[in-house]
Amino acid sequence: DQQVKQNSPSLSVQEGRISILNCDYTNSMFDYFLWYKKYPAEGPTFLISISSIKDKNEDGRFTVFLNKSAKHLSLHIVPSQPGDSAVYFCAAAESQGNLIFGKGTKLSVKP
Amino acid sequence: DTEVTQTPKHLVMGMTNKKSLKCEQHMGHRAMYWYKQKAKKPPELMFVYSYEKLSINESVPSRFSPECPNSSLLNLHLHALQPEDSALYLCASSQPTGIGYTFGSGTRLTVV
Numbered sequence: 512d513q514q515v516k517q518n519s520p521s522l523s524v525q526e527g528r529i530s531i532l533n534c535d536y537t538n539s540m541f542d543y544f545l546w547y548k549k550y551p552a553e554g555p556t557f558l559i560s561i562s563s564i565k566d567k568n569e570d571g572r573f574t575v576f577l578n579k580s581a582k583h584l585s586l587h588i589v590p591s592q593p594g595d596s597a598v599y600f601c602a603a604a605e606s607q608g609n610l611i612f613g614k615g616t617k618l619s620v621k622p
Numbered sequence: 623d624t625e626v627t628q629t630p631k632h633l634v635m636g637m638t639n640k641k642s643l644k645c646e647q648h649m650g651h652r653a654m655y656w657y658k659q660k661a662k663k664p665p666e667l668m669f670v671y672s673y674e675k676l677s678i679n680e681s682v683p684s685r686f687s688p689e690c691p692n693s694s695l696l697n698l699h700l701h702a703l704q705p706e707d708s709a710l711y712l713c714a715s716s717q718p719t720g721i722g723y724t725f726g727s728g729t730r731l732t733v734v
Contacts, residue, residue, distance in 0.1 A: 545723060555665065555712070555725050600664055602723075610655075610714075610723060612664035 514538045515603050517613035526622050530588040534601030534613055537582065541611075543604035546575060546586045548597045549615070555600055559586070591620045626726035628713050634732045637703060643729045645696040645713030651722065654696040656688060657712040659728070665712055671696060672718050703733045 516535045524530045532546075542563045547555035561568040561575045561584065568575050574587045588595055601613040626647045635641050645654065653672050657665035670678035671690040679688075685707075687699040696713055710730055716723040 547725070557724060560723075604723065610665075610667070615664055 513613075514541075515601055515611045515613040517599075517601055517616045519616050520614070521617040521619070523619045523621060524591045526593055526620055527590045530586075530591045530595065530618055530620065532586040532588075532599050532601070532616050532618065534584050534586075535582060536584075536603050538603070538611075539579075539582065541603035544575070544577060544584050545602045545604065545610070546573075547600040547602060547612075548595075549600060550597050558599075588618075591618075593620050593622050596620050626713055626715050626724050628711075628726035628729050630729060631727070632730045632732075634734060635700065635703065636734055637705070639703075640699070640701045642700065643698040643711055643713075643731075645698075645715075645726055646694055647715040647724070648694055649715060649722065649724070650693075651715035651717060651724075652693060653716050653718045654690060655714040655716075656686075656696070656698050657714065657725075659710040659712055665725075669698075700731075703731075705733050708732045 514537050545560040546558040548558045549555045559570050559573045559575050561577050566577050572588055577584045596619050598615045598617045600615045602610040604610055629644045655670050656668040658668055659665040667680050668682045669688045674690045674693055685702050689697040708731055710728045712728045713726040
């Protein structure tokens with residue numbers, strides 16, 4: 512059973528608009544959540560993270576929101592740019608530091 | 623230095639060859655990881671080293687043999703691989719709690 516779920520395999524957004532990528536998890540023991548961005552033929556690149564004691568973390572155009580009661584987090588990118596087109600992985604960290612990844616969402620930002 | 627460095631970037635090997643993948647970090651991280659990633663799939667955890675000791679082996683076949691010679695280095699020794707083992711192999715490091723998780727850029731392995 513998947514502990515980290517990204518239910519949208521793909522998302523298409525117009526340049527300049529907001530991109531919202533969603534992630535749900537089932538394990539209430541996760542204490543750290545991360546978003547990774549991956550271009551084809553490259554390893555994942557860390558984007559932004561959030562601790563379970565917070566509900567929001569912002570870094571430039573990227574904001575991650577955490578709703579612990581709903582076991583849901585989301586990544587907002589605003590404004591979206593064509594260079595943001597990539598696969599975005601949500602991941603959750605267990606206490607030993609192992610990461611559990613979602614299956615990814617492919618974001619396409621159209622000019 | 624905030625990077626995880628993996629070498630080589632690309633590797634082609636025959637099924638009877640023995641090769642090694644290398645990973646290095648100088649961030650003082652005491653947890654290091656090997657992941658395998660197939661195209662269009664998320665990374666799959668293979669091994670976890672914590673304080674230079676193997677703490678997790680996710681039922682990986684014995685043709686993959688990890689080694690952690692010191693706190694900065696992680697190797698993955700490969701022997702008698704199969705074509706289906708072709709994938710992107712990613713190394714990562716972090717604090718043992720998961721803070722500061724950083725991936726290397728990976729080794730693209732092709733088994734022929």
